[in-house]
Amino acid sequence: MPWGALAFALGVFAVQQLAVLPAPSWIASVALAGLALWLTGRRGWALAGAGLMGFAWAAGFAHWRLADALPAEWQGRDIRVTGRVSGLPQAFERGVRFVFEVEAADGPAPKRLLLSWYRRIERIEEEAEEEADFAALPVPRGGERWRLVVRLKRPHGNLNPHGFDYEAWLFERGVRATGYVRPSVQNARVAPAGLSIDAWREGLRARLMRALPEAPYAGIVAALAIGDQQAVPNEQWRLFAATGITHLMSISGLHVTMIGALLGSLVFAFWRRHPRLPLMLPAQQAAAVAGWLGAAAYALIAGFGVPAQRTLYMGSVVVLGLFSGRALAAGQVLGAALVLVLLIDPWAVLAAGFWLSFGAVALLFYISAGRLAYRHWLIEAVRAQWAILVGLTPALLALFGQFSLVAPLANAVAIPLVSFVITPLALLGSLPGLAWAYRLAHALLEPLMEFLGWLASLPGALWWLPAPPIWAVLLALAGAAWLLAPRGWPARWAGLMLFLPLFLLRPERPEAGGFLLTVLDVGQGQAIHVQTARHDLLFDAGPAYGQSAEAGGRIVVPYLRAAGVARLDKLIVSHDDRDHAGGAEAVVAALPVETVERRCIEGESWTWDGVRFRVLHPPAANYDRKGPANALSCVLKIEAEKGSALIPADLEGPAERAFLARHAADAQSEILIAPHHGGKKTASPAFVAAVAPREVVFSVGYRNRFGHPHPEVLARFAGARVHRTDRDGAVSFKVGAGGTAIRHEREARRRYWHNSAP
DSSP, X not given: OOHHHHHHHHHHHHHXXXXXXXXXXXXXXXXXXXXXXXXXXXXXXXXXXXXXXXXHHHHHHHHHHHTSOOOGGGTTOEEEEEEEEEEEEEEETTEEEEEEEEEEESSOOOSXXXXXXXXXXXXXXXXXXXXXXXXXXXXXXXXXXXXXXXXXXXXXXXXXXXXXXXXXXXXXXXXXXXXXXXXXXXXXEEEOOOSOHHHHHHHHHHHHHHHSTTOTTHHHHHHHHHOOGGGSOHHHHHHHHHHTOGGGGXXXXXXXXXXXXXXXXXXXXXXXXXXXXXXXXXXXXXHHHHHHHHHHHHHHHTTOOHHHHXXXXXXXXXXXXXXXXXXXXXXXXXXXXXXHHHHHOGGGGGSHHHHHHHHHHHHHHHHHTTOOSOOOHHHHHHHHHHHHHHHHHHHHHHHHSEEETTHHHHXXXXXXXXXXXXXXXXXXXXXXTOTHHHHHHHHHHHHHHHHHHHHHHSTTSEEEOOOOOHHHHHHHHHHHHHXXXXXXXXXXXXXXXXXXXXXXXXXXXXXXXXXXXXXXXXXXXXXXEEEOSSOEEEEEEOOBOSSSOBHIIXXXXXXXXXXXXXXXXXXXXXXXXXXXXXXXXXXXXXSOBSOXXXXXXXXXXXXXXXXXXXXXXXXXXXXXXXXXXGGGOOEEEEEETTEEXXXXXXXXXXXXXXXXXXXXXXXXXXXXXXXXXXXXXXXXXXXHHHHOOSEEEEOOOTTOTTOOSOHHHXXXXXXXXXXXHHHXXXXXXXXXXXXXXXXXXXXXXXXXXXXXXX
């Protein structure tokens, strides 16, 4: 890959690490300086110039996208918008979700929205709504134009240590507000889809689902044929991750290349046998054009993701080079594709697929460089698999904290079957009268999925490691380049030594006598991790977001694994409310848990590594009484030499008063997790006075419908420092000999696209 293209990419990447964008005038100066350095023609200066131009390009684009924002004061207000449904709407248990391109609006609506249309509106966001059942809810389809009354808010996502940045995902896709459709007589379809790519994809999806009703792997066929990845259930994605074939079940560069090569070879065979056509255009050039057109059509119908873009742009460079008569080196082709992708989409560097896609192709070019003769195809295939496994392991661990040990075997079977048989059949089924091809593709998927399930069940099939520091990742990448170097390179085996920090390093734990308390950002709910020198406690596991989504699997388990927690000593579920207990089952299913406690009893206590834990509520007799679940909330106090914390779950009202009657003398704590998320009936003046916290944390969702924390409750904590997960992300307190260190995840990982609206 030419060094200039790599320097340009690094400049683009540098912008995406900024908390605040530089001023436009400063960006213009950087662009001019970069151009001047590039024009010098000197290698070192030209590389620096390419990096500066990449920085200026990405920063300028970022300013342009940030300008398309929803004003903070317009959050939660009704806005009438007219526009087009983009992409493929996705159904979920309560309605349908879709991207909406705004053409006109009665207010300052951004140009691209992510909307949900609920079949039932139940007190969504901050105000109560009368329940309304929409049995006849119309279903928007891709390409249609609609007039809708919507209620919007700025993009906002949970932010936790090593966790997924939802706001970055939305920003990269140009979505500048999210919201929902309000019940209104003004909601109406303005125009049908007409002739458009979205309408075409929508029609193909409907045809596919008619051909495969209730089929367990119909979503996979849809993902391969039209790029509808949302149609694949979560449990199947987890199976693909466990076996290392996730790249095959989305539209990968391999699929696009295969379709282009297939069409190109057919045209070449026809062209060279025709007596006159080669005189008009050489068969090789005709085949290249046909292959490019086939690849472009497949990329468009599949949603035009980064892998498809990369492959199509590489093909474009090859075709242009063929017509120009110039022979292009592999590195030049890959470099040109890299620059083209980033010129069109500077935020592609935020996507894992970008790094894995370009990394895989660069590895194949690297191991093929300088080759004078080719070996047997089977040897070449094994060598390529080895290169991908070694070269991408550091990236997989950095991006996902995992890699599959059975991936080489899974890919050896799945790549030829999926790429050369199942995917062509899925595309063939899209043609009129050939729906049988859909059914045949599904029939071939059944034994493949059984084989993958068997592989995933093998002991140690999926290896999880803590999130590695960046220096360890870079060191391992250097080791991979050393290990895969051409024959004759000295001591290639020594490259393995550079992998050791990646596998041997473990996150730092608290010192004996201290503890680390992390209040995770799970939205409107609660999940708290408490860690001592050798033990781990999880207090609550976050909410259930719906029938198929909960915080345990989405947030808590990935956080624990990234933090190096392989097992939990204790899981306490404070009470049965779904915003505290909703993720518990997913945690227990994913991690070994020594003790699961669902009924705390006052008087229980234990000591870990010099840190004392005491249950202060509820008394055993309370479980025999009828009453609200909140009254049975577990209240846990954590005491160390240099600090203490009180976690009262949803304690409120009479139960809070009873607690104070028994424990007012020992309730005092430096750190308090606000009871019941700061609801109006909690944290009475007497309770606040008894605890007298220096730090108080409200675990609340952004613009939650309950209005938590209540202003009156906030006012009672005027003497304490207030932390909020909706504003600060995950909040961590490290209590030790040096005092208490506090970390806000949104402050530590601040990026310019993060929502700062109140």
